[in-house]
Amino acid sequence: MSRLSETDTAKPLRGRAAAVGLTRAQVVEAAIAQIDAKGLSAFSLRELARSLGVSPAVIYWHVGGSKEDLFAAIAATITGGLAAAQDPQAPWTERLKQVFHAYRAAVHRHPNISPLLGAQMKSNGVANLDWIETVLAALHDGGFEGAALRDAFNALIGGLCGFVTMELAPAPASEDGSWENRISQRMAEVDAEAYPLTQAALPQLANRIFVLRWQNGADVSYDESFAVLLDILIGGIAVRAATLSHKEPAHG
Amino acid sequence: MSRLSETDTAKPLRGRAAAVGLTRAQVVEAAIAQIDAKGLSAFSLRELARSLGVSPAVIYWHVGGSKEDLFAAIAATITGGLAAAQDPQAPWTERLKQVFHAYRAAVHRHPNISPLLGAQMKSNGVANLDWIETVLAALHDGGFEGAALRDAFNALIGGLCGFVTMELAPAPASEDGSWENRISQRMAEVDAEAYPLTQAALPQLANRIFVLRWQNGADVSYDESFAVLLDILIGGIAVRAATLSHKEPAHG
DNA sequence: GCATCAATTGAACAGTGTTCAATTGAAAAT
DNA sequence: ATTTTCAATTGAACACTGTTCAATTGATGC
Numbered sequence: 001m002s003r004l005s006e007t008d009t010a011k012p013l014r015g016r017a018a019a020v021g022l023t024r025a026q027v028v029e030a031a032i033a034q035i036d037a038k039g040l041s042a043f044s045l046r047e048l049a050r051s052l053g054v055s056p057a058v059i060y061w062h063v064g065g066s067k068e069d070l071f072a073a074i075a076a077t078i079t080g081g082l083a084a085a086q087d088p089q090a091p092w093t094e095r096l097k098q099v100f101h102a103y104r105a106a107v108h109r110h111p112n113i114s115p116l117l118g119a120q121m122k123s124n125g126v127a128n129l130d131w132i133e134t135v136l137a138a139l140h141d142g143g144f145e146g147a148a149l150r151d152a153f154n155a156l157i158g159g160l161c162g163f164v165t166m167e168l169a170p171a172p173a174s175e176d177g178s179w180e181n182r183i184s185q186r187m188a189e190v191d192a193e194a195y196p197l198t199q200a201a202l203p204q205l206a207n208r209i210f211v212l213r214w215q216n217g218a219d220v221s222y223d224e225s226f227a228v229l230l231d232i233l234i235g236g237i238a239v240r241a242a243t244l245s246h247k248e249p250a251h252g
Numbered sequence: 253m254s255r256l257s258e259t260d261t262a263k264p265l266r267g268r269a270a271a272v273g274l275t276r277a278q279v280v281e282a283a284i285a286q287i288d289a290k291g292l293s294a295f296s297l298r299e300l301a302r303s304l305g306v307s308p309a310v311i312y313w314h315v316g317g318s319k320e321d322l323f324a325a326i327a328a329t330i331t332g333g334l335a336a337a338q339d340p341q342a343p344w345t346e347r348l349k350q351v352f353h354a355y356r357a358a359v360h361r362h363p364n365i366s367p368l369l370g371a372q373m374k375s376n377g378v379a380n381l382d383w384i385e386t387v388l389a390a391l392h393d394g395g396f397e398g399a400a401l402r403d404a405f406n407a408l409i410g411g412l413c414g415f416v417t418m419e420l421a422p423a424p425a426s427e428d429g430s431w432e433n434r435i436s437q438r439m440a441e442v443d444a445e446a447y448p449l450t451q452a453a454l455p456q457l458a459n460r461i462f463v464l465r466w467q468n469g470a471d472v473s474y475d476e477s478f479a480v481l482l483d484i485l486i487g488g489i490a491v492r493a494a495t496l497s498h499k500e501p502a503h504g
Numbered sequence: 505g506c507a508t509c510a511a512t513t514g515a516a517c518a519g520t521g522t523t524c525a526a527t528t529g530a531a532a533a534t
Numbered sequence: 535a536t537t538t539t540c541a542a543t544t545g546a547a548c549a550c551t552g553t554t555c556a557a558t559t560g561a562t563g564c
Contacts, residue, residue, distance in 0.1 A: 115367075119367075119422065151476055151477045154415075154419075155480050158414065159481050162412075163407075165414055166373060222410070224403055225407055229407035229410065229411050229485075232484065232492075233484060236483075236484030236488050240480075
């Protein structure tokens with residue numbers, strides 16, 4: 001039998017609980033710390049238990065039936081309280097920008113956990129519901145309803161959260177060395193007979209890639225690219241909102 | 253020692269190769285088929301070997317040093333030949349639409365493999381280089397250079413590929429039943445004292461979610477939402493291209 | 505002092521990725 | 535015709551994983 005309640009009960013504890021008292025929240029926090037430190041692929045329930053000085057079964061008792069449940073709890077912890085990051089007085093387009101900047105900032109605080117958040121976005125745990133509500137409310141203020149609301153919502157969530165998922169996706173461990181080495185190696189691999197056009201374009205392509213700094217290095221930032229994406233999306237949605245109100249004047 | 257070459261050699265085989273002759277391509281295809289059939293989380297190298305009637309070590313010999321390498325090969329196979337899906341005569345904005353629709357279609361043919369593609373997007377294997385080149389060439393025709401090119405490229409790739417990654421992300425296995433059950437259960441879980449506003453908003457929110465059909469069921473499609481996102485993005489980028497050419501008239 | 509029961513234990517099961525010294529057997533060399 | 539070569543495969547082994555479960559602990563309420 002496992003602890004069922006999501007929130008830690010403040011009720012008086014009995015039995016061994018009062019003495020040792022490992023909390024569900026402590027387990028989740030330790031898991032987050034461990035993933036932050038050593039990466040998601042190096043994370044295991046057994047090592048988590050080891051680092052807590054505890055038997056692996058304890059994790060299950062505190063967190064639920066499976067590793068997925070722990071991941072869900074982690075995602076809920078990280079994206080919790082995100083709706084508070086908006087100014088209720090601001091116009092709806094501005095509120096959307098604030099909320100999505102807050103989402104990106106929250107995920108960037110735990111880049112190694114990013115893959116989990118993308119997957120957990122569909123679970124709609126309670127912790128996420130309020131910030132989903134925030135997005136929906138802003139779009140509602142913009143006049144969106146029905147299919148138009150669905151598309152605007154999906155475009156925003158999918159495009160922006162997807163961007164963050166992509167930018168933080170772990171680059172595969174480089175086989176032998178630097179980015180330059182890998183690119184020139186790839187270039188050498190291209191079969192000139194089968195793909196003459198690609199072969200001809202490759203030097204130019206390599207230059208472009210260097211310009212773009214499409215790599216996972218230390219000095220690379222996607223901040224400006226995200227701002228551009230956010231601007232384009234909110235702008236396009238505002239335009240659609242305007243045409244919507246022209247076509248359907250004040251339904252309901 | 254493992255087979256190093258990416259492409260299967262057409263050179264005459266010696267030794268046992270000619271008799272049994274399991275190909276690297278065959279291994280990759282079998283892996284794709286298995287992930288398509290049983291899902292990514294149920295996939296293992298051992299069962300892949302089992303289904304091929306072969307020892308697990310064979311996979312390593314054919315595909316390289318680790319499971320990651322197999323995943324890279326799978327991603328390359330699926331996104332290979334994507335650049336061909338464009339009409340060179342069309343204007344650059346239209347070419348971008350064609351290419352990204354082709355990307356989405358290719359990933360939708362293997363929804364279970366989608367998580368791999370998002371991660372593997374940063375590896376820039378040769379198979380992907382040509383369609384990345386396609387995107388870059390279209391943007392170049394639109395007049396983008398330097399930081400503006402980087403941002404337009406990142407916004408497109410991140411937003412659109414991210415959208416596809418998000419829409420195909422596997423929803424966590426529903427604990428007890430239908431979507432409606434889960435939503436009403438979540439609603440019951442919300443602490444009315446701690447979150448009175450959220451509690452009050454939940455019925456409306458639930459309605460909205462039902463309208464949006466934000467679920468992973470059979471009859472749900474993100475086709476229109478993706479089209480909306482694509483329209484907004486390409487439109488916004490076209491606008492930026494126009495302002496670019498005003499500011500920097502024909503540099504170079 | 506006793507029963508309760510939240511919290512923990514330790515052992516076990518089935519399965520995983522990965523490595524490696526052996527082995528096969530047809531093609532090439534002699 | 536025999537030997538050598540070596541691509542391809544094997545089977546066993548190692549260290550590890552997620553998960554389950556019957557036991558055990560020990561402070562609290564009775």
